[in-house]
Amino acid sequence: MSITETNTPRIRRTPEESRANILSAAESLLVEHGPQSLRLADVAKAAGVANATVLHHFGSIGAVHTALMERMIADLVEAIMAVDVPADAPAEARAVGLKTLFDALESRGAARLAAWLELTDETSRLTVVRAAVQEVAQKKISNTGVPTEMAEDLILLSVTLAIGVGLFGPSLSTLIGKPPERARELTLQMLLSYLQQLSA
Amino acid sequence: MSITETNTPRIRRTPEESRANILSAAESLLVEHGPQSLRLADVAKAAGVANATVLHHFGSIGAVHTALMERMIADLVEAIMAVDVPADAPAEARAVGLKTLFDALESRGAARLAAWLELTDETSRLTVVRAAVQEVAQKKISNTGVPTEMAEDLILLSVTLAIGVGLFGPSLSTLIGKPPERARELTLQMLLSYLQQLSA
DNA sequence: TCTGTTATTGACATTTTTGTCAGTAGTACT
DNA sequence: AGTACTACTGACAAAAATGTCAATAACAGA
Structure with missing residues (x-):
């Protein structure tokens, strides 16, 4: 020995x-x-x-999953809270804000997190998401000059597109033989053009 | 006994x-x-x-997964092939076509399939997707009157948004306190308005 | 230096999930 | 009927994943 x-x-x-x-x-x-x-x-x-x-x-390993979700959601909320997309400001400022939003939802695997949550069954975890949404929505909506109803719609639209593009954009772009950021570019271009048209 | x-x-x-x-x-x-x-x-x-x-x-159970992916992709390709979104036709026809596309990608769990593929590591499975994309792209792009480059972009944009909205739209809409189809409505509205503007 | 606390760990136990196999039972064909 | 074929199944084996526990070892404080 x-x-x-x-x-x-x-x-x-x-x-x-x-x-x-x-x-x-x-x-x-x-x-x-x-x-x-x-x-x-x-x-x-x-x-x-x-x-x-x-x-x-x-x-338990399940608790790790839950904790990870919560941590990533918290990070995400923080990132989103830092973004400002003024609906009544010049187009230039809006563009910057939206770009930041898309960045926040594409990087750090935020889109991966969202897909995971979406595919995961357990409804118990939704309460965390719900709380986060409340927090963001409340702050975001109040500080714009537009009517609440429309502000909600615009946020819903922006976030849905940002997450969707964040998750699928790179792969689909690559699959069709384009640079991975192409889908995001196109979406941002359209979104900005649409917002401009609305405010006119 | x-x-x-x-x-x-x-x-x-x-x-x-x-x-x-x-x-x-x-x-x-x-x-x-x-x-x-x-x-x-x-x-x-x-x-x-x-x-x-x-x-x-x-x-093996893995083979079941692969077979399921392949079957769902085939179904999806078939559904998409049946859709026609003429870029040069009247807005009315475009609207119907796009709506059908969004339906195809939201129903039947197509969005779920896409998310599953996206989250799944194994690159071997990507070849199936690649083939499907080739098939759809080839047919879809050739039969429009617009330049190839732009047609590709428009398809990329439409499909990315459709899948993203199909996966996240209902949940996000509900989370913010709206009917589940709200995100889809908003997206379609924007997309149509944008296309109209482009062709003007 | 000694001691209490507890983060850490290897070895083991349990549970879950997948896969094997030999026998059973529908169906078509003679 | 009888027979060949094979889809189907329960019982069992193997593997994978999760969880338990008693012992170890950092580290802070006495």
């Missing part, structure tokens, strides 16, 4: 750090390989910890 | 019928509960057959 034991050096983090580390790893997996890759072993491996560590901090 | 054996009456189908029966059941599961519900036991139960029967016809 003279074989020297290769004690694996342990990294000890605070619970918050550890949770964040695991969730970040899981987020990468989600974005790069899809929801079906969020298995316990895979998440643990990506985070560089043992399976049991993941369970120690979250209790 | 006087217990009367309750022989389960067997249904014997042709291989084609059996495969179709299983795939239909799987499709329902996909549309109603998402890809994660496409487990062997669930598919078999939904189809009303034993697990082993599914494997007898497909070999």
